[in-house]
Amino acid sequence: MYHPRLKGSHYDMGYKYGDILYKGGVSFESVINLSEEQLQFGVESIEICKDVYPEILEEIKGFTDGLRYSFEKFACFLISAGVFDYNYGCTCFCMKNENEVIFARNHDMFTELRKNTESVLCQPENGYTFLGQGDALIGKEEGINEHGLAVGFTYVRPKQHKPGLSFLFIIRYLIEKCATVEEALREFKKLPVASSQNILLVDKSGDMAVIESCSEKYIIRRPENNEKFLAISNNFTHPDMLEYDGSPELNWYHSQTRYETAVNALKTGKKDYSLDYAKKILSGELGFICQYERKLKFDTLWSSIARLNDLKIYRAEGNPRKTKFIQETRLDWAMNRK
Structure with a gap:
């Protein structure tokens, strides 16, 4: 289990975490494979999120900048998690x-x-x-x-x-x-x-x-x-x-x-x-x-x-x-x- 400590603006917190993972060799290229339906759902949800929770999008932007990865692709991945047939048992x-x-x-x-x-x-x-x-x-x-x-x-x-x-x-x-x-x-x-x-x-x-x-x-x-x-x-x-x-x-x-x-x-x-x-x-x-x-x-x-x-x-x-x-x-x- 990772135990990061993040402080500052949402962008700064995101960038710090993304940069840590990037320097640690973490890549999402083989992890994130979204369907057209998931991408469309994610894009529409991002627009909604801009109105109700813009800070979280700023943090995702910082994270993807630090990770050197696509903002839209990663944001769609997070937003669609649990919406398209996922399993939990909590x-x-x-x-x-x-x-x-x-x-x-x-x-x-x-x-x-x-x-x-x-x-x-x-x-x-x-x-x-x-x-x-x-x-x-x-x-x-x-x-x-x-x-x-x-x-x-x-x-x-x-x-x-x-x-x-x-x-x-x-x-x-x-x-x-x-x-x-x-x-x-x-x-x-x-x-x-x-x-x-x-x-x-x-x-x-x-x-x-x-x-x-x-x-x-x-x-x-x-x-x-x-x-x-x-x-x-x-x-x-x-x-x-x-x-x-x-x-x-x-x-x-x-x-x-x-x-x-x-x-x-x-x-x-x-x-x-x-x-x-x-x-x-x-x-x-x-x-x-x-x-x-x-x-x-x-x-x-x-x-x-x-x-x-x-x-x-x-x-x-x-x-x-x-x-x-x-x-x-x-x-x-x-x-x-x-």
Whole structure:
């Protein structure tokens, strides 16, 4: 897993990262092969992005300048990721008690992408400092910012799509621009959504919400029956969203099983809510959640937990059944230097 630290304007952050990869001999020539449909989709989405999130295009421009690569081709690649038949198998949840607010997520993907994973400390001039994880460079799949807002994503196979922002940009946008769940919900409603996903939001006050969304519709879920947790995997769960779920089967990549494991553990373990309890859930000690068969060549590539009250963050850079959680201190370091 890469651990870059980026600071400055969006262009400067992008250029620094692209230049590092270029000097390291990284090339995308054999990686990016876009169809005409993907290129057209990307070009139309770039035009939309100019209006709603121009900073991210500046960062992509800096990145491609540093990498000595085509801006349009790379931007189309990022924007179309997850829109055209992609596979993810992530699980994400949050929980709170009187003293702690906990965020947790497993990122499950094909093992061949393990070398692409990264945890980036970003300190943008015009945005909130945040720590973000992903496997697609500039875009992010989860993150926590200086105000104690955590955002996590789980992929849902789309049935339809239209030009706009994919999950990689949506997650990054919310982490970078929002301080609370309520602010993130307001901002999300302004965004043109291209991909299908669940987005979990939780802040240090304990406010939490899930957005089940696709290009046609979205709904917002809140905890029910006085529960103090929320969970998501790779299916929509709200009745109004089921018709938009393009999963080939309900338990696709064990999505339903993982969701039930998390929900059951959160329902029955209320007295145990803590960082250690989150580790137990993510590590599969309380049921199937990361125990994929080797023949699938699909695994948990990293696992993250955080206590948002004091921004204590831990990450296992590998399957948490086999890899220890190590404390991540870069966000705390950045805040102490402000």
